[in-house]
Amino acid sequence: MSSLLCTGGAGFIGSNFVRMVLAETDDSVTVLDALTYASNTASLDGLDPHRFQLVPGSVCDHDLVDELVARHDIVVHFAAESHNDNSLADPSPFVKTNLVGTYELLEAVRRHGKRYHHISTDEVYGDLELDDPARFTESTPYNPSSPYSSTKAGSDLLVRAWVRSFGVQGTISNCSNNYGPYQHVEKFIPRQITNVLTGVRPRLYGAGANVRDWIHVADHNAAVLRILEDGAIGETYLIGADGEVSNRTVVELILDLMGQPADAYDHVTDRAGHDLRYAIDSTKLRTELGWRPSYRDFEAGLAATIDWYRTHENWWRPVKEATEAKYAAAGETTTSPAASR
Numbered sequence: 001m002s003s004l005l006c007t008g009g010a011g012f013i014g015s016n017f018v019r020m021v022l023a024e025t026d027d028s029v030t031v032l033d034a035l036t037y038a039s040n041t042a043s044l045d046g047l048d049p050h051r052f053q054l055v056p057g058s059v060c061d062h063d064l065v066d067e068l069v070a071r072h073d074i075v076v077h078f079a080a081e082s083h084n085d086n087s088l089a090d091p092s093p094f095v096k097t098n099l100v101g102t103y104e105l106l107e108a109v110r111r112h113g114k115r116y117h118h119i120s121t122d123e124v125y126g127d128l129e130l131d132d133p134a135r136f137t138e139s140t141p142y143n144p145s146s147p148y149s150s151t152k153a154g155s156d157l158l159v160r161a162w163v164r165s166f167g168v169q170g171t172i173s174n175c176s177n178n179y180g181p182y183q184h185v186e187k188f189i190p191r192q193i194t195n196v197l198t199g200v201r202p203r204l205y206g207a208g209a210n211v212r213d214w215i216h217v218a219d220h221n222a223a224v225l226r227i228l229e230d231g232a233i234g235e236t237y238l239i240g241a242d243g244e245v246s247n248r249t250v251v252e253l254i255l256d257l258m259g260q261p262a263d264a265y266d267h268v269t270d271r272a273g274h275d276l277r278y279a280i281d282s283t284k285l286r287t288e289l290g291w292r293p294s295y296r297d298f299e300a301g302l303a304a305t306i307d308w309y310r311t312h313e314n315w316w317r318p319v320k321e322a323t324e325a326k327y328a329a330a331g332e333t334t335t336s337p338a339a340s341r
């Protein structure tokens with residue numbers, strides 16, 4: 001039985017992780033979360049107060065981080081500014097939270113000799129051509145494109161240095177694009193589902209040929225638990241479920257599953273520096289730790305996710321309008337309706 005300090009646990013992946021830990025282990029969990037716009041405390045409703053506690057606060061708060069790390073066994077660091085589009089509009093909080101926050105946690109686990117797991121992304125490797133047979137592996141050179149991915153890459157490098165120079169008991173995982181319940185409506189899949197639910201046409205950046213390697217959030221978190229159990233200190237593990245799909249296909253699938261015509265979406269201004277394709281080779285995780293994804297049928301996982309948003313309107317409705325206003329303020333405009341392509 002361990003005590004976990006889970007940073008960013010009021011966000012998408014972290015809240016799913018907390019639920020999984022409480023359901024599948026005897027461990028207790030403390031969430032440290034700054035409760036930014038990306039959080040939703042309703043994602044943590046109903047958890048056992050004897051095994052779960054929410055501490056509002058920032059990973060950049062030296063004294064708070066020190067006190068919390070001192071009284072837990074393991075730190076799992078999910079907290080981050082996580083949205084590429086926001087990082088293009090204002091990189092400042094990305095530098096602070098993703099770099100300085102990780103630094104504070106590393107210094108605290110170093111002082112107190114605690115186990116540390118760092119949650120990162122495949123975006124640190126940059127992007128691949130559409131017709132490139134290659135996929136990212138643990139030895140792919142870092143080549144991040146956006147302020148978001150560059151600060152995540154920097155935080156990974158801090159972890160590697162603290163492991164090597166100071167003997168910190170750390171591991172890193174780099175995962176591909178997650179989907180599932182409790183994801184903020186700024187992100188691609190929930191944005192399009194809730195657009196359809198509110199009578200708005202889905203919005204595809206550019207031509208929509210970009211490919212993402214989708215994984216269900218439960219499969220990501222199961223892999224993190226495996227790494228905490230048996231991962232080798234100092235190692236990096238890539239997490240992916242062979243889920244490459246183009247953005248256009250995702251939108252068409254959502255429309256189809258929601259009973260709309262397949263072309264009922266609009267093309268909008270493309271993202272600056274938009275990464276073309278991500279693809280993960282997770283052989284190391286599968287062979288060394290025996291992990292396998294449970295959600296192998298993307299369409300079925302997407303249908304379940306659509307059902308979740310249909311039945312949890314109270315969860316997403318309060319932030320939908322403000323999220324769309326933010327996109328409009330950033331200059332997103334319709335370039336052409338799909339039907340007239």
Ligand code: NAD
Nearest residue numbers: 008010011012013034035036038039058059079080082178
């Ligand atoms: P999210 O934006 O949904 O949640 C982030 C959480 O961190 C929020 O609750 C927010 O309040 C909190 N937070 C932000 N700044 C903080 C600070 N200074 N101190 C404490 N808490 C703070 O993000 P997510 O999608 O759940 O991503 C979680 C982690 O997983 C991130 O590190 C991200 O880089 C990584 N990741 C995400 C994906 C994905 O597809 N979403 C894929 C691979 C890796």
Ligand code: TDX
Nearest residue numbers: 082083084121123177186187188191203204205210247
């Ligand atoms: O309205 C949209 N239309 C659209 O075409 C939005 C919001 C996105 N897109 C495109 C951009 C991307 O090609 O869809 C794709 C997915 O976009 P996001 O959901 O913003 O994800 P991405 O930029 O790929 O990054 C995500 O995966 C890796 C997470 O947000 C990161 O935190 C994670 O590291």
